[in-house]
Amino acid sequence: MAAPANNNSGCWGIPDVYKHHEQRKICISRPKYRDGRKAKAVKVYTINLESSYLMVQGVPAIGVMPELIQLCALYGVVEEYKPLDEYPAEEFTEVYLVKFQRLTSARAAKRHMDEKSFYGGVLHVCYVPEYETVEDTRLKLQDRRRYIIRAVQNKAREREQKEAVNEEPTSSIRATTSETVINRHDKTSDNDNTAIVSHYSGFPLLPLPPQEYHYYRHTNQHGTIPTEDKMGTLHNAIIDTKRHQAHNSSSSQTSSDRDRGTEQRLTSNQSSAAVRFVPRTTQLENRKRRMEEAVEQSLTDVTMNNEPLIGPKLPEPPKLDMEDVSLNTTVNLIRNTMKQVESVPDLKPVAKKMKPRRRI
């Protein structure tokens, strides 16, 4: 080991290759009942394997570092990053080390970026706890213990509440079911968001792929307990559920936009304090993209909620006069049919989601 170079920061020194960076062989011999949706290796996850440090392999060597970090920033505040030039990489690819501020962000980033294509390459993302300092490791363990204690306490409280509900069923059943419906609706957007949104809430996230834990999702009956998000602080998750519901139920676009604005300001403040190496241009680009995405999302939100649109409407297409009563009737008929056809796909996905799926 080169002692002087490694002295200042053990974690940013010369990288070693560890066995746990490799992708393990997936298991194909599981019986149906315990075979998940995603092919996985036989492996046990513990807190020791997780880390807020991620290694991203398979990044095409075409100068897309800013884009990669922007992608990472979708999942949480990136504290530090650097290319690992010395790390053995496949030809024409690069390897990056990314340190997130929080473990939950790293977890979300890994889950959503691993094995995804990126500028023509396929990323391999793994935790690299060997880059942690002693202090990082200590905090990681403390956070985990605290989280477990709180989660277990919450569950006990939830059970007590449930028992109380059972004692006086008439009054509360209706409330519970309606809440479940709302929550179901939330869930369609993916409950993993809780982890991500809770600490990087500058913009609504892109829709995420379906999750493999699907079956054992928590039905969040009381609306305060965080869902499948396995770690991550509870109070954030609580705030998030509330906001999530507020988003869905708020009827005016303007108010949610205002919300978004303040959130954005908050995050940009936060990130300017925490992100050290992101160049100004990248930050601007990030912000611009976020704004665009926010607008896009808010538009889709409106159509999804099937609410009346507020604001100027598009001009009606000019009505053709065919100078013949019969022809005009036909034109009107065709126009109305076209309108109906156009309006159908807007409604369909909502109807589909609400309809209970039949299990075969």
Next chain:
Amino acid sequence: MQKMWKKGSTEGSDRFEYLQTLVTEFQDTDSEEAKEQVLANLANFAYDPKNMEYLRDLQVADLFLDMLTEENANLVEFGMGGLCNLSMDPECRHLILQSSGISLVTNCLSSQREETVLSAITTLMNLTTPSSRSEITDPAILQCMLRFSLSESPRLRNLAAVFLQDCCSKEQVARAEQQMQGQQTAVGIPLPKD
């Protein structure tokens, strides 16, 4: 999804039944491969605090502890991983301590597999309570940690450092260091300069 929506209130018992099926399969199967898979499944379920209660009821902590004396290194690794996950919960910690888990876990510190050793160190830290502290800060364990703290592997080094700093007193560490120095000159392991 639909299933859960409909049976929201019985979701917990569904999960319990599923975990019970896993435990039953683990006990009934003769296939080593199936055993490993189910054990890994259970150990991963132990990561989620929502399952703690059910895993406690199913006495999975004892199941994990039983695995630590297996010959199959995979079973030991997965069982140790499961204990590492379970021991985060105070009630499970109590169960593990009652089943004299400390000595079983301590034996895993000499495993050839890094993952097993790391799980063992974290578990020992999780198991530390006022009443168990004296057993966990046994000089033999401290010497082990001191050796790990000089390891090439940063993960092992870091975790051992956290153990030495958080679980025992400076005097205990100093005493263990002294004892080790005697041994080390005999064995010829070099000490770091600073």
